[in-house]
Amino acid sequence: MTDIKEIGFMCTINDQGIIVNESSIDKIDSKYKKAIDYVLESILKSFSSKIHSIYVRGSLPRGLGIKGVSDLDLLVVTQTPLNNKELLELQELENNGVHHFPFINGLEIGLYPLEDVVKTSHFHIIPFMIKTFSVCLYGDNLQTLLPEFKADEKLANEHIVNIASQLQQAKDDLIGNNDEEDIKGCCTWIMKIIIRCGLALVLMKENTYTRDLYPAYNLFSKHFPEKQEEMKSAINYAINPSVNNKEILSFLRSFGEWIVNQSDDWLEDYNPQRLKQLPL
Numbered sequence: 251m252t253d254i255k256e257i258g259f260m261c262t263i264n265d266q267g268i269i270v271n272e273s274s275i276d277k278i279d280s281k282y283k284k285a286i287d288y289v290l291e292s293i294l295k296s297f298s299s300k301i302h303s304i305y306v307r308g309s310l311p312r313g314l315g316i317k318g319v320s321d322l323d324l325l326v327v328t329q330t331p332l333n334n335k336e337l338l339e340l341q342e343l344e345n346n347g348v349h350h351f352p353f354i355n356g357l358e359i360g361l362y363p364l365e366d367v368v369k370t371s372h373f374h375i376i377p378f379m380i381k382t383f384s385v386c387l388y389g390d391n392l393q394t395l396l397p398e399f400k401a402d403e404k405l406a407n408e409h410i411v412n413i414a415s416q417l418q419q420a421k422d423d424l425i426g427n428n429d430e431e432d433i434k435g436c437c438t439w440i441m442k443i444i445i446r447c448g449l450a451l452v453l454m455k456e457n458t459y460t461r462d463l464y465p466a467y468n469l470f471s472k473h474f475p476e477k478q479e480e481m482k483s484a485i486n487y488a489i490n491p492s493v494n495n496k497e498i499l500s501f502l503r504s505f506g507e508w509i510v511n512q513s514d515d516w517l518e519d520y521n522p523q524r525l526k527q528l529p530l
Contacts, residue, residue: 258462259314260469261382261401268398269459273385277313278306285322285351286310290387292343293326293359297336302327302364303389308461311385321356322347325380327364327392370397372527373404383461397530401459403520404528409443409450410513411526416443417506421499430493437491437498441484444509448474448481451512463488480505 262270278286286306293304305325309316332340340359347357362376370377381396399405420440427433442463449466452473453459460466467485471478483501492498517524 258460258465259312260465261459263401263458266398267400267402267457269382269401271382271384271393273307273311273383274313275311275385275387278310278385279313281351281353282310282320282322285347285354286387288350289322289324289343289347289357289359293324293340294388296339297332300328300330300332300336301389302329303392304387305380305384306387307379307384311383317353320354321358322351322354324357324359324387325376325384326359326361327367327380327389328361329364331363332361367392368395370530372529373399373408374527375408378405378408401453401457403454404530405459406450406453406516407521407525407528409446410516411521411524413443413447413513414510416440417502417510421502424495424499424502427495433493433495433498434491438488440498440502440506441488441491444484444506445470445481445488447509447513448484451516477505477508480508 262272264270290304294301304327306323307325308323309320310322314320340361344357344359348354360376366374367377367380377392377396378399381393382399384393386393417440420436423436424433427436445463445466446461448470449460452469455473456469458469460469463485467481470481474481480501484505487498487501521528
């Protein structure tokens with residue numbers, strides 16, 4: 251069992267309230283650079299004509315990679331869609347990448363059309379991630395073209411507006427499910443969503459943001475001390491996912507429903523129309 255580690259960081263906010271991107275190629279540990287170079291070379295060897303730019307996001311470009319815990323997350327902006335054969339090749343690369351580099355917990359390669367990334371009339375999570383949590387590895391860097399982002403209701407809404415449907419999806423996936431790996435995957439997925447939703451509920455009061463679980467839990471607990479233990483359980487489920495679907499469902503029906511009720515109150519105040527993305 252993995253212990254809950256008091257690690258992670260809060261974003262730096264400048265004098266204008268803008269979230270500062272503190273990622274850098276120079277902060278990436280050399281062993282992770284080898285993994286990144288391997289995956290980057292594999293992608294470009296097969297699909298370079300369809301790629302606009304590639305970014306690495308998360309803990310690695312912030313110099314916070316942890317052996318066996320950190321994922322290698324790439325955001326790939328495409329000029330033209332990949333065909334089915336190419337998508338299968340990419341999936342195989344994702345599966346094989348972890349075997350080549352066992353110190354990486356997982357490899358995730360997300361594909362995003364260029365035309366969608368550069369749409370900036372409303373908040374979207376991928377332009378936000380490219381602007382504030384990523385480093386460009388290849389191609390024309392879009393970061394200078396994207397707007398600045400703040401720890402405001404537009405960002406908070408991203409983690410709040412879909413929480414009810416996401417919880418329902420998790421419940422539907424867990425009921426009657428006997429596949430232990432599938433249950434564990436669902437458990438980790440929904441618990442991270444719950445933790446980040448909890449952060450979003452207090453984000454504007456604190457004027458800060460994080461992608462890391464422990465500081466998110468810490469800030470939530472500051473404002474909801476009576477729910478601290480439940481949120482701590484969510485962190486434990488996220489890093490030590492259960493295979494007991496009934497146990498997870500019980501948690502989702504109790505603490506999960508409380509989160510949904512709090513989210514409904516927030517939406518009444520900041521997004522009564524329940525818009526999926528708020529205008530920038």
